[in-house]
Amino acid sequence: MKKFIAAYRNRFSKTTRQNTLTFGMVIFAYLFVEAVLRTGNMSSLLQGLLVPLCIYAILAVSLNLTVGILGELSLGHAGFMCVGAFTGSFFSVCTAGTMPNLLRFIIALLIGTLSAAFFGFIIGIPVLRLQGDYLAIVTLAFGEIIKNLVNVLYIGRDESGFHFSLKDTMSLNMNGGEVIVNGPQGISGTPKDSNFTIGIILLIITLIIVLNLIHSRTGRAVMAIRDNRIAAESVGINITKYKLLAFSISAGLAGLAGVIYAHNLATLTALPKNFGYNMSIIILVFVVLGGIGNIRGSVIAAVVLTLLPELLRGLNDYRMLIYSIVLIVMMLINWSPKLVMYKEVLLNKIPFIAKRRKEEE
Amino acid sequence: MALLEIKDLGISFGGLKAVDDFNVEIEKGELYGLIGPNGAGKTTVFNLLTGVYKPDSGTIKLDGRDITGLKTAYVSKCGIARTFQNIRLFKKLSVLDNVKVGLHNRFEYSTATGILRLPKYYRTESEMDDEAFELLKVFGLDGYASHLAQNLPYGKQRKLEIARALATKPILLLLDEPAAGMNPNETVELMETIRFVREQFDMTILLIEHDMRLVSGICEKLTVMNFGQVLTFGNTDEVLNDPQVITAYLGE
Numbered sequence: 277m278k279k280f281i282a283a284y285r286n287r288f289s290k291t292t293r294q295n296t297l298t299f300g301m302v303i304f305a306y307l308f309v310e311a312v313l314r315t316g317n318m319s320s321l322l323q324g325l326l327v328p329l330c331i332y333a334i335l336a337v338s339l340n341l342t343v344g345i346l347g348e349l350s351l352g353h354a355g356f357m358c359v360g361a362f363t364g365s366f367f368s369v370c371t372a373g374t375m376p377n378l379l380r381f382i383i384a385l386l387i388g389t390l391s392a393a394f395f396g397f398i399i400g401i402p403v404l405r406l407q408g409d410y411l412a413i414v415t416l417a418f419g420e421i422i423k424n425l426v427n428v429l430y431i432g433r434d435e436s437g438f439h440f441s442l443k444d445t446m447s448l449n450m451n452g453g454e455v456i457v458n459g460p461q462g463i464s465g466t467p468k469d470s471n472f473t474i475g476i477i478l479l480i481i482t483l484i485i486v487l488n489l490i491h492s493r494t495g496r497a498v499m500a501i502r503d504n505r506i507a508a509e510s511v512g513i514n515i516t517k518y519k520l521l522a523f524s525i526s527a528g529l530a531g532l533a534g535v536i537y538a539h540n541l542a543t544l545t546a547l548p549k550n551f552g553y554n555m556s557i558i559i560l561v562f563v564v565l566g567g568i569g570n571i572r573g574s575v576i577a578a579v580v581l582t583l584l585p586e587l588l589r590g591l592n593d594y595r596m597l598i599y600s601i602v603l604i605v606m607m608l609i610n611w612s613p614k615l616v617m618y619k620e621v622l623l624n625k626i627p628f629i630a631k632r633r634k635e636e637e
Numbered sequence: 638m639a640l641l642e643i644k645d646l647g648i649s650f651g652g653l654k655a656v657d658d659f660n661v662e663i664e665k666g667e668l669y670g671l672i673g674p675n676g677a678g679k680t681t682v683f684n685l686l687t688g689v690y691k692p693d694s695g696t697i698k699l700d701g702r703d704i705t706g707l708k709t710a711y712v713s714k715c716g717i718a719r720t721f722q723n724i725r726l727f728k729k730l731s732v733l734d735n736v737k738v739g740l741h742n743r744f745e746y747s748t749a750t751g752i753l754r755l756p757k758y759y760r761t762e763s764e765m766d767d768e769a770f771e772l773l774k775v776f777g778l779d780g781y782a783s784h785l786a787q788n789l790p791y792g793k794q795r796k797l798e799i800a801r802a803l804a805t806k807p808i809l810l811l812l813d814e815p816a817a818g819m820n821p822n823e824t825v826e827l828m829e830t831i832r833f834v835r836e837q838f839d840m841t842i843l844l845i846e847h848d849m850r851l852v853s854g855i856c857e858k859l860t861v862m863n864f865g866q867v868l869t870f871g872n873t874d875e876v877l878n879d880p881q882v883i884t885a886y887l888g889e
Contacts, residue, residue: 492746492751493751496738500730503727509709510713511742513741514710521748
């Protein structure tokens with residue numbers, strides 16, 4: 277038994293330790309923020325940022341699954357978020373008052389996640405069979421199309437059931453009832469179920485799903501495809517199946533973030549600002565600067581890069597200048613070979629890290 | 638009945654007949670060599686065997702089963718494993734994980750089991766670890782288990798590729814120029830490894846090679862290809878002394 281445990285520790289210690297560090301970091305951040313909140317030391321501006329921070333972190337982690345682990349580029353992650361936000365919000369508005377709030381929110385989360393995953397699956401079926409940058413092109417188009425589609429979508433409800441139109445509210449032909457999705461005005465009256473605690477819980481669930489996936493048989497197959505498609509095929513891995521699986525999970529988690537987003541606002545509209553191309557690129561920036569394939573890095577980058585513009589607000593005109601300098605510096609630290617090497621040297625000078633690394637050798 | 642039976646295999650790319658009327662029969666337990674000058678179509682034969690290309694004509698039978706034109710992943714499930722001329726490892730994965738990817742179809746649990754970390758996950762993973770470590774030990778790589786595959790020296794990368802191929806538990810192993818880029822010492826070591834693999838795993842091996850020392854040292858039978866066709870075949874000694882073969886390699 278003792279031998280078994282020793283062997284177990286030997287083999288799994290590194291990943292286990294890394295994962296513990298990631299979860300510890302999130303939980304510590306949560307406790308710290310709660311403490312500051314409870315003592316009333318946080319500005320309302322920062323308080324308003326807490327839920328978006330969780331949303332961005334979830335988005336960054338989910339995109340990292342596509343970019344870092346699967347090795348494909350997705351430029352339409354905001355599109356999947358949009359799908360999740362509208363389906364989840366639609367469900368919540370329809371069923372408000374008919375069931376307990378928490379139960380309704382959980383079902384809304386599931387619906388948003390599954391419908392986004394479904395869209396990911398549908399897009400993936402033709403595109404992931406191809407090699408090359410096709411996924412980037414198709415997801416880019418998807419993100420723009422879904423946003424415009426939602427802007428002309430009208431859904432209403434009266435006694436006779438649901439009415440649907442792509443023209444305007446008049447053509448819904450309703451007698452009485454209410455319009456739930458009102459074209460460019462979106463969905464209003466979504467219950468405000470999201471809060472910081474729920475955001476953190478869902479972030480942790482996302483991290484559990486992604487990290488456990490990576491360190492399982494499925495994750496190994498996905499990473500094998502990323503590293504060498506031909507070799508992965510030659511050992512009997514079904515390429516399309518695993519690519520689809522990973523991409524659907526990634527899209528689903530983006531949908532999850534969308535549901536939280538929708539339940540954090542009174543009115544949900546599909547604007548270029550929240551679900552547009554820029555949003556997809558911002559998520560990609562988190563992933564690239566946090567380190568492609570580095571899940572913990574994604575969380576850190578999402579938090580730092582969301583907080584930074586707000587914290588620099590005092591500098592007025594100079595704040596975007598500093599933001600861009602920070603982007604460049606982070607890029608250098610993470611990607612320049614010389615700086616990466618220098619970082620390693622510095623880390624090895626810290627006694628306990630050096631000792632641990634020696635043991636692993 | 639032969640383990641591998643290839644009959645009248647042919648494929649052309651555009652107007653070029655890369656492989657034409659290719660025949661070979663390999664008995665179980667044989668160490669068979671496929672040689673020929675550059676561009677003779679040797680690797681194309683491998684690619685046809687493993688389903689990378691679909692043949693225009695001919696049949697491939699493995700252990701009596703027709704595997705002509707099957708997809709690569711299914712060919713692997715039928716029992717053919719291969720290595721590549723230019724090493725194709727999963728570079729960013731650890732040495733251990735490289736072998737565990739090879740075990741993919743032999744130890745199964747669902748994605749949900751992996752995400753939820755059900756008991757079956759721990760059980761299967763520890764079985765996979767044991768199996769993978771055993772294979773690594775055979776090739777003297779167990780000390781490198783946690784290293785990234787891309788950090789291994791060249792010779793060890795070659796060995797890891799063979800270990801990964803063996804992890805799929807094949808009945809036929811295809812080695813595409815295993816000695817390419819190796820110095821004489823490494824080649825000798827590789828010859829011993831191949832011999833050892835054959836005895837330890839009771840394996841049938843088909844290999845492509847340019848290094849004549851390796852070919853004459855370990856292969857029992859040879860087929861010589863030139864311009865996509867079979868030039869001659871038979872026992873190694875006879876083939877290598879055949880004037881036709883000498884002409885094909887050295888010219889008139």
